[in-house]
Amino acid sequence: MSMADVATDKTGTVWRSRGGDRRSTRTLRLRTSAVLLAATVLAVLLVPPLVQLDQQAVDLAAKLEPPSPAHPFGTDDVGRDLLLRCVYGLRVSLLVGVAAALTATVVGTAVGAAAGALGGWVDRGVMRVVDTISSVPHLLLGIFIVAMFRPGVWPVVASVALTHWLSTARIVRAEVLSLRARPHIDAAVSGGASRWRVTVRHLLPGVLPQAALAAVLMVPHAMWHESALSFLGLGLPTHTASLGNLIQEARGSLLAGQWWPTLFPGLFIIVPTLAVAGLAGAWRERINPRRRSELML
Amino acid sequence: MLELRTVTAGYGGNTPVFRDVSLSVAPGEAVGLLGPSGCGKSTLARVAALLHRPDAGTLLLDGTPVRHWRHRAPREQRTAFGVVFQQARLSADPRLALADVIAEPLRATGRREGAADRVAELAATVGLTADLLSRRPHEVSDGQLQRACLARALVLRPRWLVCDEMTAMLDASTTAALVRVVEDYRAETGAGLLAVGHDRVLLDRWCERTVDWATLTTPAPTPPPGTNKVRRGN
Structure with missing residues (x-):
């Protein structure tokens, strides 16, 4: 409960603002998400350089051991420590997720803003191309793109980014179209602003909150795609620890009753996803009232 | 001389907002345009200020027909117009x-030097204090x-x-x-004015000549609802 929700006056009466309870659950969700995400990012950034352990170290005598104090997440079928493998896997998956989401957002924003700002036949042409690309199932298209390259991190990033800028382009274009019809753009045109200036000074800043939100929500989605591609054996090379590769390797032992090699990598996908969704939800609630007061609509 | 000859304009639908409207404003003249809500007077104002390309008709600027609107219009032609819109809230970048x-x-036309002085001078003219300028x-x-929007319209010293x-x-x-600021500016520079409104008393006192929309044209059968305020790109 923050200071803003509760006020105490001189007589000691506690005044609670209306909606305080709802706000506190919101705060709880926000804080839980922030802590989980911070823990994830810290683990990914700090564990590999600080902990001098070899994630590839094989110990065939200790293969497929259930979780124990020595191996909190257990070991896999060649005796590698799963906690360490999960952290390294998350590092790769997060890198792919962030890089792909950033690339997709930059491409999508550029295309959407150009289509919206130029309008006319450029807009119609570009949006038909977007419709055409999005009519192909994007996992299939992604598989097609990775299949053209050797397995590695960057083909996976390219595959996810090139199939996911479409929705950002649509969001940005729609926002630009609605902004463009407002009198302050007319005023800028009348004040001698060039097309470029109108776009970068007045239109793009207006769509950036939406684009940033789309980028954040895309990070976990890109991680799933990496996992899906790796699970299919098309993504990262099999010796690289990635969450998709870990689950793929663990398939066989799941049928034999060993649940830990699949459960923990799975959790490592789900937890950052929920944390990002929680943060993005709080962010959306925060930017909406501000936008409403700014636009006075 | 700003001259609109049999102008027809609309927003891409089957029926234009208005047909065959003619109107002229002489340099230094103040013309009031009166009309009911939704008749197309805002659209006419946008056509006159080179912000909306008409479907047909001619706009003559000092005897020369205008061929391009919005970004395609030469910059010095666009900036010869100072435009003030009805909804101040929507006409300033939030x-x-x-x-x-x-x-x-000033920045958009590359006149950065002296911009601060010009802004301070205009703020005083329209009655904005320094603390308001930073909000x-x-x-x-x-x-x-709206005072700030008027200052923005005057900042490039428009002829119209x-x-x-x-x-x-x-x-x-x-x-x-605001009317006094406009009139002082016109007395100083001899700029022409097209004032659109529906307040006959105000326009009669403000302008030398007040024209009624009905005398300009035969209106299009039914203007599509909402075309006056909500605009799609053109």
């Missing part, structure tokens, strides 16, 4: 402080924001002023102050 709103045309549009009242219901949402004292 991210910019009022000083930046006023200075924006953003949602932190000031409609009247204060187009005031589209500039005072429709304002109280009497702000209305009087």
Whole structure:
């Protein structure tokens, strides 16, 4: 409960603002998400350089051991420590997720803003191309793109980014179209602003909150795609620890009753996803009232 | 001379907002345009200020027909018009402080040096104090924001002023102050004025000549609802 929700006056009466309870659950969700995400990012950034352990170290005598104090997440079928493998896997998956989401957002924003700002036949042409690309199932298209390259991190990033800028382009274009019809753009045109200036000074800043939100929500989605591609054996090379590769390797032992090699990598996908969704939800609630007061609509 | 000859304009639908409207404003003249809500007078003002390409008809600027509108119009032609819109709230970029709103045309046309002085001078003219200049549009009242919008319209010293219901949402004292600023500017520079509105008393006192929309044209059968305020790209 923050200071803003509760006020105490001189007589000691506690005044609670209306909606305080709802706000506190919101705060709880926000804080839980922030802590989980911070823990994830810290683990990914700090564990590999600080902990001098070899994630590839094989110990065939200790293969497929259930979780124990020595191996909190257990070991896999060649005796590698799963906690360490999960952290390294998350590092790769997060890198792919962030890089792909950033690339997709930059491409999508550029295309959407150009289509919206130029309008006319450029807009119609570009949006038909977007419709055409999005009519192909994007996992299939992604598989097609990775299949053209050797397995590695960057083909996976390219595959996810090139199939996911479409929705950002649509969001940005729609926002630009609605902004463009407002009198302050007319005023800028009348004040001698060039097309470029109108776009970068007045239109793009207006769509950036939406684009940033789309980028954040895309990070976990890109991680799933990496996992899906790796699970299919098309993504990262099999010796690289990635969450998709870990689950793929663990398939066989799941049928034999060993649940830990699949459960923990799975959790490592789900937890950052929920944390990002929680943060993005709080962010959306925060930017909406501000936008409403700014636009006075 | 600003001359509209049998102009037809609309927003891409089957029926234009108006057909065959003719109107002229001489340099230094103040013309009031009266009309009911939704008749197309705002659209006419946008056509006259080179902000909306008409479907047919001619716009003559000092005897030369205008061929291009909006970004395609030469910059010196566009900036010869100072435009003030009805809804101040929507006609200022919500991210910019009022000083930046006023200075924006100077920056867009590459006249950065002396911009601060020009903004301070205009702020004094329209009656904005220094602390208001650092606020953003949602932190000031409609009247204060409209004063900033008028300052922005005057900042490039336009030869024509187009005031589209500039005072429709304002109280009497702000209305009087804004009209006085416009008149002082016109007395100083000899700029022409097209003032659009539906307040006959105000326009009669403000302008030398007040024309009724009905005398300009035969209106199109049914203007599509909402075309007056909600505009799609053109």
